[in-house]
Amino acid sequence: MKKAFHLLWLVVLVSALVLTACGGGGQEASSGGGAKVERPAPPADYASKTNPKAGDAAAAAEGKKVYETNCASCHGNTGKGDGAAAASLNPKPQPLATTEGALSDGYMIWRIAEGGGMAPFNSAMPAWKSVLSEDQIWQVVAYLRTLPK
Numbered sequence: 318m319k320k321a322f323h324l325l326w327l328v329v330l331v332s333a334l335v336l337t338a339c340g341g342g343g344q345e346a347s348s349g350g351g352a353k354v355e356r357p358a359p360p361a362d363y364a365s366k367t368n369p370k371a372g373d374a375a376a377a378a379e380g381k382k383v384y385e386t387n388c389a390s391c392h393g394n395t396g397k398g399d400g401a402a403a404a405s406l407n408p409k410p411q412p413l414a415t416t417e418g419a420l421s422d423g424y425m426i427w428r429i430a431e432g433g434g435m436a437p438f439n440s441a442m443p444a445w446k447s448v449l450s451e452d453q454i455w456q457v458v459a460y461l462r463t464l465p466k
C-alpha cells in the first residue's frame with residue numbers, strides 16, 4: 318500500500334515535468350518577464366518577405382534613427398523593453414534585443430506594419446505602415462539585428 322502511494326506521486330511528478338517541458342512550440346520565446354508570448358505565423362503576403370537590407374551597415378545606421386524617434390519610448394534605448402512608457406503598458410513592450418533572434422523578417426515587418434491592435438496581441442504596439450515607408454521598416458529591422466542581447 319505504501320509503495321503504491323509513492324508510485325502515484327512519482328507519476329504525478331513526472332507528468333508535471335513533461336507538461337512544463339512541452340509547453341513551448343512555434344515561434345514562442347519567453348519575454349523579459351518570463352511570460353509565454355503567443356506569436357502566430359504572419360499572413361502569407363508578409364511571411365514571404367525578407368529584408369533586402371539585411372547586414373547593410375548604412376541601413377542599420379538609418380534604422381537606429383528611426384528606432385530612437387519611434388520605438389525607444391516603449392522598447393527602450395537598447396531594446397530591453399524598458400522605455401519610459403513601458404511601465405504603464407499591459408502587455409509590456411517586447412525586449413526586442415533578446416527576442417529578435419527568434420523572429421523571422423516576415424514576422425518583424427508584419428508586426429511593425431500592422432501593430433498590436435488585433436487578436437491575439439491586443440496591445441499598445443502602434444501600426445507603422447502609414448507612418449514609416451517599407452524601406453524605413455527594413456532599416457529598423459536591420460538595426461534590431463545589431464542590438465547586443
Ligand code: HEC
Pocket residue numbers: 356383384387388389390391392402406408409410411413416417420425428429432433438439440441442443445457
Ligand atoms: C506605445 C508603445 C510602443 C511603441 C512606440 C512601439 N512598440 Fe513595438 N510593441 C509594443 C508592445 C506593447 C508590444 C508587445 C505586444 C505585441 O506583440 O503587440 C510590442 C511588440 C513589438 C514587436 C513584436 C515582438 C515580438 O517579440 O513578438 C515588434 C517587432 C515591435 N514591437 C517593433 C517595434 C518597432 C520597430 C517600433 C518602432 C517603429 C515599435 N515597436 C514601437 C509597444 C510599442
